[in-house]
Amino acid sequence: MAGEQLTSSPVARPSAARTALRVAAIYIAARVVTTLFLFAATQLSGFTSRMGADARLGDTVVAWDGQWYWLVAVSGYPGQLPLTDSGQVAENAWAFLPIYPWLAQWVSVPFGMWQTGALIVSLTAGYGASVALYYLLRSRLDESATLWAVAFFASGPLAALFHVGYAEALNLFWLFCALLAVVRRRYLWLYALIPLMAFTRPGVLAFALFLALFGIWRWFTRSREPLRAPEIVHIIAAGLLAAVAGFAWQFIAGWATGTPDAYLATEMAWRRNWILGDATFTPFEPFLEGVSYWFETIWHLPLVLGYVLVGGGLLLIAAALIALPQVRRLGIEIRLWSASYLVYLLLVFFPQTSIFRLLVPLSPLWGAFAVPRSRVWRIGVLVACLVGQWWWIYNMYALGSTNLQVP
Template identity: 30%
Template sequence: MSAPAVRGRERPPAPARAWWRPTAWPWWAQTLAVWVATRAFSAVLLLVVARTQEATVWTPASPSYAQYTGAMWDASWYRLIAEEGYPDGLPVGPDGRVPQTAWAFFPLFPALVRAVVAVTGASWDVAAPTLALVLGTAAALVVHRVVAAAVARSSLAPRVGRALPLASVALLGASAAAPVLQVAYTESLALLLLAAVLWCLVERWYLAAVPLVLGLGLTRAVALPVAVAVVAHGVARRRDERAGGPSVPAGDWARLGALLAASGLAGVAWPALVGLLTGVPDAYARTQGAWRGRGEVVPLLPWVDVARFFTGPLWPVVLLAVLAAGTLVASVGPIRRLGPELWGWTAGYLAYLLVAIEPGTSLVRFVLLAFPLASVAAVWALERPRPRAALTSLLVAAALTQVAWVALVWRLVPPAGWPP
């Protein structure tokens, strides 16, 4: 008589998630919780500062939250574009110079808000900041994913790597200019598209990144530095191949080349369209010049002008210090360990800012798109002997800079002020 079959021991059921413990939540829930907390902090800050806001050309005194986030500063230009479109031709003043016009502002964000208004019937002051908030929230989720993908290919210690994506999102949300991600500006859309492009690049979804980078080219003038990230990625793949790694299929090179070409096209698309629509080839550069101290777009020299204005004879020392600091940030170990894509974007974008912009208070907002710098700061904190205390200190410091940015830059003291 045969022995009875012995049934295998059944695997015990997985323990239920403790929903009250945030560490047990899925990544997206943790990210949303952190992001909602940072956006709530910014909303309260904007509300408090709005109570002290004097009347401006855009809002009455003590404006509502919707007015303060939907009408201040450049938000008024995007509203003009959404409601009235761009001007016919290129306006020229009596002195022959091009004044500040809507042609300096990119069309995708106001077009999206216009569609939301058409569908919902909401006012601009409600629709535009709400859309920016939603886009910024989506951007936070994608930033988490691209940092996580970069960590998976990095040499970071597992303890650091596990915490880095969420810590990066937290520092980004607490940073000085983060309130701009919930006002009627293009940064939230640009951050979403940029992070999505870099995520596709890290994961080698090259063709999926093409429409994203083209959309970025119609959102902000930041598409050209993406080409640096694409080249850095290609060089890294070629180096790995030569070092004995897997060979790169010819199709991958073709798709990567298409993404590189799309990045270049996106970088010149809006200036070219402005020239075509106005009949003036350099119309975009001329209207940008209306915002410049020199009255024209000149590479590099505005940094000299600003340094000389604020520091007098010390300007060469100050300028060299700024250049050295930027070079150090773009080349030190932590940013390199995040992989060629995030390093390439950060280095290329910082170099682009050096060449293309006139430095001022808006620089704080511009640096927001260099979001891997938040990861660099997070790596520093997470590698300390007491990482939680170090990260908390960084978050508090970032929140204090945000208070200063809203109170001193976003709040306008008439008749004039420094733009955010």
């Protein structure tokens, strides 16, 4: 294990200050490009767009889920679940966790506008996530590959999330720090980072699964890297903490509203935008229902074709995580996290256009795209990132008005 963690670069690593400046240069350049893209989207926004024909750059911050985070910041959570005319639970603030909107509200105090606080938090957290990603990948890759991976991340198709009122940037910062703590075997940090993740974005249950798989891997590789009792205790305790924290919001919502299934019922309200009638939840059911929705209802293709294509895609992803040299180069921690998060999505997520945003926690895999040393390849990936970024911004903000254009 110790041998696997060594980088192939014989050159001394730059100081922390120099690293911070290098990452800042990449991040700022990427943010200038994204700002131009978002401004262009506001100019192209029409009457049918979510932002309207007179959209301004600031409107992108509170568009879509940004409006819900703003509502949490200024109004809190409802004590009684709102109902639709048919008596079903309506969309409401309980679907959105509190740390991001409350932090943005606190930051906004000197400026008097929640949008400003949200923008500052997202931009700052995105930079923090970029720095954390650098250190996470630098233990496995040389300096050049690591910086290119950071550039892909900062300029990626979903880079607009660093500019808008969504909790993703902040959650990525917590996540990358937590993964770095595991890579460096500094488990005490997890006792703070896990609750922060749990109350920023859903998904900490995936981290619980990751710690379980990581603990199993550490046990079977203890001959290569000694596994001492304190490390066993920390892995188990942190895994249990992640599991408890992952269900905590459901209990809080149930207690506050007097409705035990308040959180799940709220989440189901959003799924009714795609599926008519009562929506229920059992593991894997949302994913299977989504395959049926897209292949049969939208594309009018045989359902069996959907299962074959999706199943084949999942097998290819599994094979890449296990065998692809560029991915193996990133280390077992990133590979186990990626597998755990994908399993989590299969268990709970109804696939729709938000899937692109939901895949952002897999961003450490950008390192695999940076491994090839060809400058043509790396520039090509960067161009593809920027093209994908404009496509996403154009569809979700300039056009975004239907269920097929939801960030």
